[in-house]
Amino acid sequence: MGSEEIRAEELEAGRFIAEQAAAIAAEVGGGLAVNALSGGVDSATVTMLGHRALGERLKTYFIDNGLMREGEPREIVELFARLGVRVELVDAREQFFAALRGVTDPEEKREAITQTFYREVFADLVRKSGAKCLLQGTILTDVDETVAGIKRQHNVFMQLGIDPEQAFGYRILEPLVRLRKDGVRKVAAALGLPESTYNRMPFPGPALSARVIGEATPERIGVVRQATAIVEQELAGVKAFQYLAILHEDRVTGMREGQRDWGRQIEIRCWDSVDARQATPTRLPHEVLERLAARMVGEVAGVVSVTYNITTKPPSTIEAV
Amino acid sequence: MGSEEIRAEELEAGRFIAEQAAAIAAEVGGGLAVNALSGGVDSATVTMLGHRALGERLKTYFIDNGLMREGEPREIVELFARLGVRVELVDAREQFFAALRGVTDPEEKREAITQTFYREVFADLVRKSGAKCLLQGTILTDVDETVAGIKRQHNVFMQLGIDPEQAFGYRILEPLVRLRKDGVRKVAAALGLPESTYNRMPFPGPALSARVIGEATPERIGVVRQATAIVEQELAGVKAFQYLAILHEDRVTGMREGQRDWGRQIEIRCWDSVDARQATPTRLPHEVLERLAARMVGEVAGVVSVTYNITTKPPSTIEAV
Numbered sequence: 001m002g003s004e005e006i007r008a009e010e011l012e013a014g015r016f017i018a019e020q021a022a023a024i025a026a027e028v029g030g031g032l033a034v035n036a037l038s039g040g041v042d043s044a045t046v047t048m049l050g051h052r053a054l055g056e057r058l059k060t061y062f063i064d065n066g067l068m069r070e071g072e073p074r075e076i077v078e079l080f081a082r083l084g085v086r087v088e089l090v091d092a093r094e095q096f097f098a099a100l101r102g103v104t105d106p107e108e109k110r111e112a113i114t115q116t117f118y119r120e121v122f123a124d125l126v127r128k129s130g131a132k133c134l135l136q137g138t139i140l141t142d143v144d145e146t147v148a149g150i151k152r153q154h155n156v157f158m159q160l161g162i163d164p165e166q167a168f169g170y171r172i173l174e175p176l177v178r179l180r181k182d183g184v185r186k187v188a189a190a191l192g193l194p195e196s197t198y199n200r201m202p203f204p205g206p207a208l209s210a211r212v213i214g215e216a217t218p219e220r221i222g223v224v225r226q227a228t229a230i231v232e233q234e235l236a237g238v239k240a241f242q243y244l245a246i247l248h249e250d251r252v253t254g255m256r257e258g259q260r261d262w263g264r265q266i267e268i269r270c271w272d273s274v275d276a277r278q279a280t281p282t283r284l285p286h287e288v289l290e291r292l293a294a295r296m297v298g299e300v301a302g303v304v305s306v307t308y309n310i311t312t313k314p315p316s317t318i319e320a321v
Numbered sequence: 322m323g324s325e326e327i328r329a330e331e332l333e334a335g336r337f338i339a340e341q342a343a344a345i346a347a348e349v350g351g352g353l354a355v356n357a358l359s360g361g362v363d364s365a366t367v368t369m370l371g372h373r374a375l376g377e378r379l380k381t382y383f384i385d386n387g388l389m390r391e392g393e394p395r396e397i398v399e400l401f402a403r404l405g406v407r408v409e410l411v412d413a414r415e416q417f418f419a420a421l422r423g424v425t426d427p428e429e430k431r432e433a434i435t436q437t438f439y440r441e442v443f444a445d446l447v448r449k450s451g452a453k454c455l456l457q458g459t460i461l462t463d464v465d466e467t468v469a470g471i472k473r474q475h476n477v478f479m480q481l482g483i484d485p486e487q488a489f490g491y492r493i494l495e496p497l498v499r500l501r502k503d504g505v506r507k508v509a510a511a512l513g514l515p516e517s518t519y520n521r522m523p524f525p526g527p528a529l530s531a532r533v534i535g536e537a538t539p540e541r542i543g544v545v546r547q548a549t550a551i552v553e554q555e556l557a558g559v560k561a562f563q564y565l566a567i568l569h570e571d572r573v574t575g576m577r578e579g580q581r582d583w584g585r586q587i588e589i590r591c592w593d594s595v596d597a598r599q600a601t602p603t604r605l606p607h608e609v610l611e612r613l614a615a616r617m618v619g620e621v622a623g624v625v626s627v628t629y630n631i632t633t634k635p636p637s638t639i640e641a642v
Contacts, residue, residue: 106574106583213571213572213573214571248569248571249570249571250534250535250569250570251534252534252637252638252641252642253638253641253642254635254636254637254638255634255635255636255637255638256635256636261636262427267628268631280611281610281611281614286602286604286631289631290601290602290631293602293631293632293633294633296632297632297633297636297637303636304632304637305630305636305637305641306630306631307588307628307629307630307631307632308628308631309626309628310589310610310611310613310627310628310629311614311617311618311625311626311627311628312611312614312615312618313576314575314576315575315576315577315582315618315625315626316573316618316625316626317573317574317575317576320573320626321573321574
């Protein structure tokens, strides 16, 4: 499954699916494989691809790490049930929050999530399943950014020279690793995934913990989850690559009922981008920005200040952490 | 000099000036008075009013606390020289930065500046001058906000029941205390101050230290000074009540030359307001916001992310600290 880029405009989705399904079937042989579904287009595509290659011999888990968006775990399990794919929901919230306790450095945060995911939660599931293969939705942009040292993605062991079979006890297959996001969307559509999935906005591997600056406690994740729901409701009709809310650690002076309130700040980002490598802030109408701000301060506890990010990527990145 | 509000639309500037000048002359008698000029419209108006009442018997100081904007100390001294008022420039940068070392809480920051100003630097000057009266540019909004407990203004001792004669050794006269900003502007114009002064944007008492979240070190003040200069250049033609740049303490992930850069965030605020009691974010064109962001990341060391504040006051305040 080499690593040479397949550009979206050159991609023949039908042929790609047939080739990758055959490659997966050959790698897994008569055994079992497992994969973790996050609900994003990458892992959803791998789930469908693996299901096509292996049928019931692919076991798919949705791991609730406590860092997902409002209602997300249930919605995703139901969607795949409608597509004929059984997904097992695993509640691992306590394990993840225990690993994140006191962690503020972004790399340590990612590392805590990676280690909890692979060494604890998922390793356990793989062991119980008897599978020796893990299917994973790594795409080329993840590899680029990790190799360049920009962000440590949670799924790029091999490119970093880490052997997951030695480290974790299983082989990792990455059928999408030659694609970028636009290519994955074409494959997802061809696999029969609904548009709401293949045109779904990217969501980071470390989920909402990438959207709190500082410690990711259940309470702070709750705040950014509520802010995220508001952004997603208000911007649902906007054509943008990705939109998100970030909870700052900085506190700023505000006023509530005539009294000082040393309150929270929420930052909103909304990006225009083709493939996440470069991005510019969407020129949202000011009425939209003002309504977003009014809902944040009105509905999210303790918020007194809301900002909109106006930087390009680079030097910004899409997410803040 | 009672405390009942005089509304700008009812204010007769000429009569107000005559009355206040007479009151100042009566209070000071044959003695000397001093005042500190910050360059803002309030202290500039008090300087002109005091000069009209007392002539050379008013000694005016500009105290460089190290927290002023680019070039500001020199520009203000030169402006008043052209208006026939001698202003003595006092370099107190080391004293202020020493007092601010390690201070991150906003109230402690204000308090450190207040104490350094009144007890150390200014008390010394007053003592040397032999003056028993201090003229000060407190306006009604300062009093409201301090009494309400929103922000501790540095100049509202009497309203808080603190006797400055007992605490600091001199009497404080506040000739503008019945006016709001729009009233002060009318008086300033009538006193012959140039439009660049009386239409000058408000600037906070604690100066740039109100615009860094966290510790106000010389280095961090240098960063926000540079960001402030960019905002003031780019928005010079914009009709707004106030615009400013804030240096966050939070760091966010960015990219520089393909490498991760755990960088700084600058927040820009631009307010529409009549009197600072309520304010809404100015609907700046996106091209203007994008040019601001490009200059920040291009010119200010370590900045990878720039935001624009979209909240109303309340619950926000004009400044962040």
